[in-house]
Amino acid sequence: MVLTNVELELCFHGQKLRGFKCKVTRLANGFLPETSFSIASQVFLPFLLSGLGMVATGLLMDTVQHWPVFQTITEIFILVPALLGLKGNLEMTLASRLSTAANAGQMDDRSDRWEIITCNLALIQLQATVVGLLAALAAVILEAISKGSVDLSHAAVLCASSVLTAFLAALCLGESFCFLRSNMQHSGIAVPSASEAHLTSLWSSTRRRDMSFLPDMTWLPPLVCAVFIVMTPFWVCAAKRSPSVAKVLKSGWLPVIVAMIISSIGGLILDKTVTNPNFEGMAVFTPVMNGVGGSLVAIQASRISTFLHLWSKPGVLPYKMRQNWPNPCTIFFSSEVNSRSARILFFLALPGHLVFLYTIRLLHGGHVSLSFPFVMFYLMAALLQVGILLYVTEVLVRLMWRKEVDPDNFSIPYLTALADFLGTALLAGCFHLVWLIHGL
Secondary structure (H helix, E strand, O other): OOOOHHHHHHHOOHHHHHHHHHHHHHHHOOOOOOOHHHHHHHHHHHHHHHHHHHHHHHHHHHHHOOOHHHHHOOOHHHHHHHHHHHHHHHHHHHHHHHHHHHHOOOOOOHHHHHHHHHHHHHHHHHHHHHHHHHHHHHHHHHHHHHHOOOOHHHHHHHHHHHHHHHHHHHHHHHHHHHHHHHHOOOHHHHHHHHHHHHHHHHHHHHHHOOHHHOHHHOOHHHHHHHHHHHHHHHHHHHHOOOHHHHHHHHHOHHHHHHHHHHHHHHHHHHHHHOOOHHHOOHHHHHHHHHHHHHHHHHHHHHHHHHHHHHHOEOOEOOHHHOOOOOOHHHHHHOOOHHHHHHHHHHHHHHHHHHHHHHHHHHOOOOOOOOOHHHHHHHHHHHHHHHHHHHHHHHHHHHHHHHOOOOHHHHHHHHHHHHHHHHHHHHHHHHHHHHHHHHHO
16 A cells, blocks of 8 residues: 555644554554464354353353243333344444554554543443433333233333443443443454343343232332433433544434334344243243354454454545445455454354354253254354345445445444344244254
8 A cells, every 4th residue: 555645744634644654553553364273273262252151141041031020021022132232233333443543553552542432421321321212112012012001110110220231331330341442442242242131131120020920019120210311411411522423412313212122122022932942942042043144243243343444545445345235255254354353254154153052961951952954944044144244244335435424423323233133033944944953
Protein backbone atom coordinates (compact mmCIF):
# COMPACT_ATOMS: atom_id res chain seq x y z
CA MET A 1 0.00 0.00 0.00
CA VAL A 2 1.54 3.37 -1.08
CA LEU A 3 0.47 6.62 0.57
CA THR A 4 0.87 9.93 -1.25
CA ASN A 5 1.86 13.18 0.46
CA VAL A 6 -1.67 14.51 -0.02
CA GLU A 7 -3.14 11.45 1.70
CA LEU A 8 -0.69 11.82 4.55
CA GLU A 9 -1.64 15.46 5.06
CA LEU A 10 -5.37 14.69 4.92
CA CYS A 11 -5.13 11.76 7.28
CA PHE A 12 -2.99 13.63 9.81
CA HIS A 13 -5.47 16.50 9.86
CA GLY A 14 -7.89 16.89 12.76
CA GLN A 15 -9.15 14.02 14.88
CA LYS A 16 -7.91 11.30 12.51
CA LEU A 17 -4.32 11.84 13.68
CA ARG A 18 -4.14 9.12 16.32
CA GLY A 19 -5.93 6.43 14.30
CA PHE A 20 -3.80 7.12 11.24
CA LYS A 21 -0.62 7.07 13.31
CA CYS A 22 -1.63 3.59 14.40
CA LYS A 23 -2.12 2.55 10.77
CA VAL A 24 1.17 4.09 9.61
CA THR A 25 3.00 2.35 12.45
CA ARG A 26 1.64 -0.98 11.28
CA LEU A 27 2.69 -0.27 7.71
CA ALA A 28 6.15 0.87 8.78
CA ASN A 29 6.65 -2.29 10.79
CA GLY A 30 5.61 -4.43 7.86
CA PHE A 31 1.92 -5.22 8.35
CA LEU A 32 1.26 -8.82 7.29
CA PRO A 33 -2.09 -10.61 6.96
CA GLU A 34 -2.93 -13.02 9.74
CA THR A 35 -2.28 -16.68 9.08
CA SER A 36 -4.83 -19.43 9.67
CA PHE A 37 -2.81 -20.62 12.66
CA SER A 38 -2.70 -17.17 14.26
CA ILE A 39 -6.46 -16.71 13.83
CA ALA A 40 -7.21 -20.16 15.27
CA SER A 41 -4.80 -19.65 18.19
CA GLN A 42 -6.44 -16.34 19.08
CA VAL A 43 -9.98 -17.67 18.91
CA PHE A 44 -9.81 -21.26 20.12
CA LEU A 45 -9.18 -20.86 23.87
CA PRO A 46 -11.70 -18.02 24.44
CA PHE A 47 -14.21 -19.90 22.26
CA LEU A 48 -13.68 -23.09 24.27
CA LEU A 49 -14.04 -21.29 27.60
CA SER A 50 -17.19 -19.45 26.49
CA GLY A 51 -18.58 -22.74 25.16
CA LEU A 52 -18.05 -24.40 28.53
CA GLY A 53 -19.89 -21.45 30.03
CA MET A 54 -22.76 -22.21 27.66
CA VAL A 55 -22.67 -25.86 28.77
CA ALA A 56 -22.94 -24.69 32.38
CA THR A 57 -25.85 -22.48 31.33
CA GLY A 58 -27.59 -25.44 29.72
CA LEU A 59 -27.05 -27.63 32.79
CA LEU A 60 -28.42 -24.88 35.01
CA MET A 61 -31.42 -24.44 32.75
CA ASP A 62 -31.95 -28.22 32.74
CA THR A 63 -32.22 -28.06 36.53
CA VAL A 64 -34.34 -24.95 37.01
CA GLN A 65 -36.93 -25.96 34.39
CA HIS A 66 -38.42 -28.22 37.07
CA TRP A 67 -38.75 -25.46 39.67
CA PRO A 68 -42.33 -24.50 40.58
CA VAL A 69 -42.01 -20.97 39.18
CA PHE A 70 -40.93 -22.26 35.75
CA GLN A 71 -43.86 -24.66 35.70
CA THR A 72 -46.35 -22.05 36.92
CA ILE A 73 -45.14 -19.04 34.90
CA THR A 74 -44.47 -20.75 31.59
CA GLU A 75 -43.76 -17.41 29.91
CA ILE A 76 -40.28 -17.64 31.43
CA PHE A 77 -39.30 -20.12 28.70
CA ILE A 78 -40.14 -17.44 26.14
CA LEU A 79 -38.18 -14.85 28.11
CA VAL A 80 -35.02 -16.92 28.64
CA PRO A 81 -33.69 -16.91 25.02
CA ALA A 82 -34.54 -13.24 24.69
CA LEU A 83 -32.61 -12.40 27.88
CA LEU A 84 -29.66 -14.60 26.96
CA GLY A 85 -29.63 -13.13 23.49
CA LEU A 86 -30.01 -9.61 24.85
CA LYS A 87 -26.95 -9.88 27.06
CA GLY A 88 -24.98 -11.51 24.29
CA ASN A 89 -26.06 -8.75 21.90
CA LEU A 90 -25.15 -5.91 24.23
CA GLU A 91 -21.84 -7.31 25.46
CA MET A 92 -20.64 -8.59 22.09
CA THR A 93 -21.59 -5.29 20.46
CA LEU A 94 -19.71 -3.49 23.23
CA ALA A 95 -16.68 -5.74 22.68
CA SER A 96 -16.83 -5.11 18.93
CA ARG A 97 -16.99 -1.32 19.39
CA LEU A 98 -14.08 -1.37 21.81
CA SER A 99 -12.10 -3.66 19.50
CA THR A 100 -12.43 -1.19 16.66
CA ALA A 101 -11.61 1.76 18.94
CA ALA A 102 -8.54 0.03 20.32
CA ASN A 103 -7.25 -1.04 16.90
CA ALA A 104 -7.83 2.47 15.53
CA GLY A 105 -5.79 4.01 18.36
CA GLN A 106 -8.73 5.81 19.99
CA MET A 107 -7.98 4.27 23.41
CA ASP A 108 -4.27 5.03 23.55
CA ASP A 109 -4.81 8.13 25.67
CA ARG A 110 -5.89 7.39 29.25
CA SER A 111 -8.53 10.15 29.45
CA ASP A 112 -10.05 9.16 26.10
CA ARG A 113 -10.09 5.51 27.13
CA TRP A 114 -11.88 6.33 30.40
CA GLU A 115 -14.51 8.42 28.61
CA ILE A 116 -15.16 5.71 26.00
CA ILE A 117 -15.47 2.99 28.63
CA THR A 118 -17.75 4.85 31.06
CA CYS A 119 -20.05 6.12 28.32
CA ASN A 120 -20.34 2.64 26.81
CA LEU A 121 -21.13 1.15 30.21
CA ALA A 122 -23.90 3.70 30.73
CA LEU A 123 -25.24 2.92 27.26
CA ILE A 124 -25.51 -0.83 27.82
CA GLN A 125 -27.17 -0.27 31.20
CA LEU A 126 -29.78 1.88 29.49
CA GLN A 127 -30.26 -0.63 26.68
CA ALA A 128 -30.43 -3.52 29.14
CA THR A 129 -33.13 -1.80 31.21
CA VAL A 130 -35.33 -0.76 28.29
CA VAL A 131 -34.99 -3.87 26.17
CA GLY A 132 -35.21 -6.15 29.22
CA LEU A 133 -38.58 -4.60 30.03
CA LEU A 134 -39.69 -4.94 26.40
CA ALA A 135 -38.58 -8.58 26.36
CA ALA A 136 -40.83 -9.33 29.31
CA LEU A 137 -43.75 -7.56 27.63
CA ALA A 138 -43.10 -9.53 24.44
CA ALA A 139 -43.15 -12.78 26.41
CA VAL A 140 -46.47 -11.80 28.00
CA ILE A 141 -47.98 -10.88 24.62
CA LEU A 142 -46.81 -14.08 22.91
CA GLU A 143 -48.17 -16.21 25.74
CA ALA A 144 -51.44 -14.26 25.70
CA ILE A 145 -51.80 -14.95 21.98
CA SER A 146 -51.10 -18.62 22.64
CA LYS A 147 -53.35 -19.02 25.70
CA GLY A 148 -55.88 -16.25 25.12
CA SER A 149 -55.46 -14.61 28.54
CA VAL A 150 -53.00 -12.57 30.63
CA ASP A 151 -52.15 -13.00 34.31
CA LEU A 152 -51.15 -9.57 35.63
CA SER A 153 -49.24 -10.98 38.63
CA HIS A 154 -47.19 -13.16 36.28
CA ALA A 155 -46.56 -10.16 34.03
CA ALA A 156 -45.31 -8.08 36.98
CA VAL A 157 -42.93 -10.83 38.09
CA LEU A 158 -41.59 -11.23 34.54
CA CYS A 159 -40.98 -7.49 34.08
CA ALA A 160 -39.25 -7.06 37.44
CA SER A 161 -37.06 -10.11 37.13
CA SER A 162 -36.20 -9.31 33.50
CA VAL A 163 -34.92 -5.80 34.17
CA LEU A 164 -33.12 -6.96 37.33
CA THR A 165 -31.43 -9.77 35.41
CA ALA A 166 -30.38 -7.41 32.63
CA PHE A 167 -29.01 -4.89 35.14
CA LEU A 168 -26.96 -7.42 37.12
CA ALA A 169 -25.50 -9.04 34.03
CA ALA A 170 -24.63 -5.68 32.45
CA LEU A 171 -23.07 -4.44 35.68
CA CYS A 172 -20.85 -7.49 36.18
CA LEU A 173 -19.99 -8.33 32.60
CA GLY A 174 -19.73 -4.84 31.15
CA GLU A 175 -16.95 -3.89 33.56
CA SER A 176 -15.15 -7.18 32.91
CA PHE A 177 -15.29 -6.76 29.14
CA CYS A 178 -14.11 -3.16 29.28
CA PHE A 179 -11.10 -4.24 31.33
CA LEU A 180 -10.44 -7.13 28.96
CA ARG A 181 -10.86 -5.01 25.86
CA SER A 182 -8.59 -2.23 27.17
CA ASN A 183 -5.80 -4.77 27.61
CA MET A 184 -6.24 -6.95 24.48
CA GLN A 185 -6.25 -5.90 20.87
CA HIS A 186 -7.89 -8.85 19.10
CA SER A 187 -11.61 -9.11 18.31
CA GLY A 188 -11.34 -12.89 18.51
CA ILE A 189 -10.45 -12.71 22.20
CA ALA A 190 -12.96 -10.27 23.66
CA VAL A 191 -16.01 -11.13 21.56
CA PRO A 192 -16.35 -14.85 22.43
CA SER A 193 -15.69 -14.02 26.07
CA ALA A 194 -18.82 -11.89 25.93
CA SER A 195 -20.84 -15.03 25.38
CA GLU A 196 -20.25 -15.98 29.00
CA ALA A 197 -22.99 -13.41 29.62
CA HIS A 198 -25.36 -16.32 28.99
CA LEU A 199 -24.42 -18.01 32.24
CA THR A 200 -24.61 -14.82 34.30
CA SER A 201 -27.94 -13.83 32.74
CA LEU A 202 -29.54 -17.21 33.34
CA TRP A 203 -28.18 -17.43 36.88
CA SER A 204 -29.59 -13.99 37.64
CA SER A 205 -32.95 -14.92 36.14
CA THR A 206 -33.25 -18.01 38.34
CA ARG A 207 -33.29 -15.78 41.41
CA ARG A 208 -36.98 -15.26 40.66
CA ARG A 209 -37.64 -18.81 41.89
CA ASP A 210 -40.00 -18.01 44.75
CA MET A 211 -40.95 -14.38 44.04
CA SER A 212 -44.37 -15.17 42.69
CA PHE A 213 -45.22 -17.29 45.71
CA LEU A 214 -44.84 -14.50 48.29
CA PRO A 215 -48.35 -13.04 48.58
CA ASP A 216 -47.28 -10.44 51.16
CA MET A 217 -44.72 -8.96 48.74
CA THR A 218 -46.88 -8.26 45.72
CA TRP A 219 -45.66 -4.66 45.88
CA LEU A 220 -42.06 -5.68 45.18
CA PRO A 221 -42.17 -6.33 41.39
CA PRO A 222 -43.79 -2.94 40.56
CA LEU A 223 -41.31 -1.20 42.88
CA VAL A 224 -38.34 -2.84 41.14
CA CYS A 225 -39.65 -1.75 37.73
CA ALA A 226 -40.21 1.80 38.98
CA VAL A 227 -36.67 2.08 40.40
CA PHE A 228 -35.08 1.08 37.11
CA ILE A 229 -37.33 3.37 35.08
CA VAL A 230 -36.33 6.30 37.33
CA MET A 231 -32.65 5.48 36.73
CA THR A 232 -32.90 5.72 32.93
CA PRO A 233 -32.36 9.51 32.71
CA PHE A 234 -29.09 9.10 34.60
CA TRP A 235 -27.85 6.52 32.06
CA VAL A 236 -28.88 8.82 29.20
CA CYS A 237 -26.93 11.79 30.60
CA ALA A 238 -23.85 9.64 31.26
CA ALA A 239 -23.86 8.08 27.79
CA LYS A 240 -24.25 11.40 25.94
CA ARG A 241 -20.81 12.64 27.05
CA SER A 242 -19.12 10.71 24.22
CA PRO A 243 -20.05 11.83 20.67
CA SER A 244 -19.65 8.33 19.22
CA VAL A 245 -21.78 6.77 21.98
CA ALA A 246 -24.35 9.55 21.62
CA LYS A 247 -24.87 8.47 18.01
CA VAL A 248 -25.55 4.91 19.14
CA LEU A 249 -27.86 6.27 21.82
CA LYS A 250 -30.01 7.84 19.12
CA SER A 251 -29.87 5.22 16.39
CA GLY A 252 -28.89 1.96 18.09
CA TRP A 253 -32.28 0.86 19.38
CA LEU A 254 -33.78 -0.81 16.33
CA PRO A 255 -31.24 -3.68 16.12
CA VAL A 256 -31.53 -4.74 19.77
CA ILE A 257 -35.34 -4.46 19.76
CA VAL A 258 -35.69 -6.45 16.52
CA ALA A 259 -33.17 -8.97 17.87
CA MET A 260 -35.21 -9.31 21.04
CA ILE A 261 -38.36 -10.01 19.01
CA ILE A 262 -36.58 -12.65 16.90
CA SER A 263 -35.15 -14.30 20.01
CA SER A 264 -38.60 -14.28 21.60
CA ILE A 265 -39.98 -16.23 18.65
CA GLY A 266 -37.22 -18.76 19.29
CA GLY A 267 -38.30 -18.71 22.93
CA LEU A 268 -41.85 -19.54 21.88
CA ILE A 269 -40.50 -22.62 20.08
CA LEU A 270 -38.58 -23.53 23.24
CA ASP A 271 -41.70 -23.03 25.36
CA LYS A 272 -43.67 -25.46 23.19
CA THR A 273 -40.95 -28.13 23.07
CA VAL A 274 -39.17 -28.11 26.44
CA THR A 275 -42.05 -29.76 28.28
CA ASN A 276 -42.73 -32.28 25.52
CA PRO A 277 -41.40 -35.77 26.42
CA ASN A 278 -40.32 -36.26 22.80
CA PHE A 279 -38.04 -33.21 23.10
CA GLU A 280 -36.52 -34.00 26.49
CA GLY A 281 -33.07 -32.44 26.56
CA MET A 282 -33.94 -29.26 24.67
CA ALA A 283 -33.27 -27.19 27.79
CA VAL A 284 -29.64 -28.26 28.13
CA PHE A 285 -28.69 -28.21 24.44
CA THR A 286 -30.40 -24.96 23.38
CA PRO A 287 -27.95 -22.54 25.07
CA VAL A 288 -25.02 -24.50 23.62
CA MET A 289 -26.35 -24.57 20.06
CA ASN A 290 -27.43 -20.93 20.11
CA GLY A 291 -24.38 -19.68 21.99
CA VAL A 292 -21.81 -21.34 19.74
CA GLY A 293 -23.44 -19.99 16.59
CA GLY A 294 -23.82 -16.53 18.09
CA SER A 295 -20.20 -16.43 19.30
CA LEU A 296 -18.69 -17.49 15.98
CA VAL A 297 -20.79 -15.13 13.90
CA ALA A 298 -20.06 -12.23 16.27
CA ILE A 299 -16.33 -12.86 15.92
CA GLN A 300 -16.59 -12.75 12.13
CA ALA A 301 -18.75 -9.63 12.13
CA SER A 302 -16.33 -7.87 14.47
CA ARG A 303 -13.31 -8.86 12.38
CA ILE A 304 -14.86 -7.68 9.11
CA SER A 305 -16.01 -4.44 10.72
CA THR A 306 -12.56 -3.73 12.16
CA PHE A 307 -11.00 -4.51 8.77
CA LEU A 308 -13.31 -2.05 7.04
CA HIS A 309 -12.73 0.67 9.65
CA LEU A 310 -8.97 0.36 9.24
CA TRP A 311 -8.69 0.07 5.46
CA SER A 312 -11.72 1.84 4.03
CA LYS A 313 -14.26 4.54 4.79
CA PRO A 314 -18.05 4.27 5.33
CA GLY A 315 -19.93 4.00 2.06
CA VAL A 316 -16.95 2.64 0.13
CA LEU A 317 -16.18 -1.08 0.06
CA PRO A 318 -12.79 -2.49 -0.92
CA TYR A 319 -12.60 -3.64 -4.54
CA LYS A 320 -13.00 -7.38 -3.84
CA MET A 321 -15.96 -6.82 -1.49
CA ARG A 322 -18.22 -4.77 -3.74
CA GLN A 323 -20.70 -7.51 -4.61
CA ASN A 324 -24.00 -7.10 -2.75
CA TRP A 325 -24.76 -10.83 -2.94
CA PRO A 326 -21.37 -12.56 -2.97
CA ASN A 327 -20.96 -16.14 -4.11
CA PRO A 328 -20.72 -18.44 -1.04
CA CYS A 329 -17.62 -20.02 -2.58
CA THR A 330 -15.79 -16.68 -2.50
CA ILE A 331 -16.70 -16.21 1.17
CA PHE A 332 -15.39 -19.59 2.28
CA PHE A 333 -12.73 -20.53 -0.29
CA SER A 334 -10.95 -17.35 -1.43
CA SER A 335 -7.50 -16.19 -0.28
CA GLU A 336 -8.82 -13.05 1.48
CA VAL A 337 -8.24 -12.71 5.21
CA ASN A 338 -11.98 -12.57 5.96
CA SER A 339 -12.53 -15.75 3.96
CA ARG A 340 -9.72 -17.40 5.88
CA SER A 341 -11.31 -16.49 9.21
CA ALA A 342 -14.72 -17.74 7.97
CA ARG A 343 -13.18 -21.15 7.20
CA ILE A 344 -11.46 -21.29 10.58
CA LEU A 345 -14.66 -20.39 12.46
CA PHE A 346 -16.75 -22.87 10.47
CA PHE A 347 -14.41 -25.76 11.17
CA LEU A 348 -14.02 -24.78 14.82
CA ALA A 349 -17.71 -25.48 15.30
CA LEU A 350 -17.25 -29.23 14.79
CA PRO A 351 -14.58 -29.99 17.45
CA GLY A 352 -16.15 -27.39 19.72
CA HIS A 353 -19.56 -29.07 19.69
CA LEU A 354 -17.97 -32.50 20.17
CA VAL A 355 -16.18 -31.25 23.29
CA PHE A 356 -19.38 -29.68 24.60
CA LEU A 357 -21.44 -32.80 23.91
CA TYR A 358 -18.88 -34.95 25.70
CA THR A 359 -18.90 -32.54 28.66
CA ILE A 360 -22.70 -32.72 28.88
CA ARG A 361 -22.56 -36.50 28.77
CA LEU A 362 -19.80 -36.57 31.40
CA LEU A 363 -21.93 -34.42 33.71
CA HIS A 364 -25.06 -36.49 32.99
CA GLY A 365 -27.06 -33.56 31.66
CA GLY A 366 -29.90 -33.44 29.17
CA HIS A 367 -31.74 -36.67 30.05
CA VAL A 368 -31.08 -37.87 26.52
CA SER A 369 -28.89 -40.64 25.16
CA LEU A 370 -26.14 -39.32 22.91
CA SER A 371 -26.77 -41.98 20.31
CA PHE A 372 -25.08 -41.99 16.92
CA PRO A 373 -28.18 -40.66 15.07
CA PHE A 374 -28.62 -37.84 17.61
CA VAL A 375 -24.95 -36.77 17.43
CA MET A 376 -25.00 -36.85 13.61
CA PHE A 377 -28.22 -34.84 13.33
CA TYR A 378 -26.99 -32.43 16.02
CA LEU A 379 -23.67 -31.80 14.25
CA MET A 380 -25.40 -31.39 10.88
CA ALA A 381 -27.77 -28.85 12.39
CA ALA A 382 -24.88 -27.01 14.06
CA LEU A 383 -22.79 -26.81 10.86
CA LEU A 384 -25.82 -25.73 8.84
CA GLN A 385 -26.55 -23.00 11.38
CA VAL A 386 -22.96 -21.69 11.38
CA GLY A 387 -22.65 -21.85 7.59
CA ILE A 388 -25.85 -19.85 7.07
CA LEU A 389 -24.84 -17.32 9.72
CA LEU A 390 -21.35 -16.74 8.28
CA TYR A 391 -22.80 -16.09 4.83
CA VAL A 392 -25.46 -13.73 6.21
CA THR A 393 -22.73 -11.95 8.19
CA GLU A 394 -20.74 -11.16 5.06
CA VAL A 395 -23.81 -9.90 3.21
CA LEU A 396 -25.16 -7.87 6.14
CA VAL A 397 -21.86 -6.19 7.04
CA ARG A 398 -21.24 -5.25 3.39
CA LEU A 399 -24.73 -3.84 3.07
CA MET A 400 -24.44 -1.80 6.27
CA TRP A 401 -21.02 -0.44 5.35
CA ARG A 402 -22.28 0.56 1.89
CA LYS A 403 -25.21 2.38 3.57
CA GLU A 404 -22.73 4.13 5.92
CA VAL A 405 -24.09 2.29 8.94
CA ASP A 406 -21.51 1.13 11.48
CA PRO A 407 -21.59 -2.71 11.61
CA ASP A 408 -20.08 -2.67 15.11
CA ASN A 409 -23.32 -1.22 16.46
CA PHE A 410 -25.95 -2.77 14.20
CA SER A 411 -24.91 -6.14 12.76
CA ILE A 412 -24.25 -8.30 15.83
CA PRO A 413 -27.74 -8.02 17.44
CA TYR A 414 -29.39 -9.17 14.20
CA LEU A 415 -26.91 -12.01 13.73
CA THR A 416 -27.03 -13.38 17.28
CA ALA A 417 -30.83 -13.20 17.28
CA LEU A 418 -30.86 -15.13 14.00
CA ALA A 419 -28.49 -17.62 15.65
CA ASP A 420 -31.00 -18.06 18.50
CA PHE A 421 -33.91 -18.59 16.14
CA LEU A 422 -32.07 -20.92 13.74
CA GLY A 423 -30.45 -22.85 16.58
CA THR A 424 -33.71 -23.46 18.43
CA ALA A 425 -35.60 -24.40 15.24
CA LEU A 426 -32.86 -26.70 13.92
CA LEU A 427 -32.41 -28.33 17.34
CA ALA A 428 -36.16 -28.98 17.56
CA GLY A 429 -35.97 -30.56 14.09
CA CYS A 430 -33.03 -32.67 15.25
CA PHE A 431 -34.98 -34.01 18.23
CA HIS A 432 -38.00 -34.67 16.02
CA LEU A 433 -35.93 -36.68 13.52
CA VAL A 434 -34.38 -38.75 16.32
CA TRP A 435 -37.86 -39.40 17.72
CA LEU A 436 -39.06 -40.54 14.29
CA ILE A 437 -36.12 -42.92 13.92
CA HIS A 438 -36.65 -44.41 17.36
CA GLY A 439 -40.38 -44.72 16.63
CA LEU A 440 -39.82 -46.81 13.52
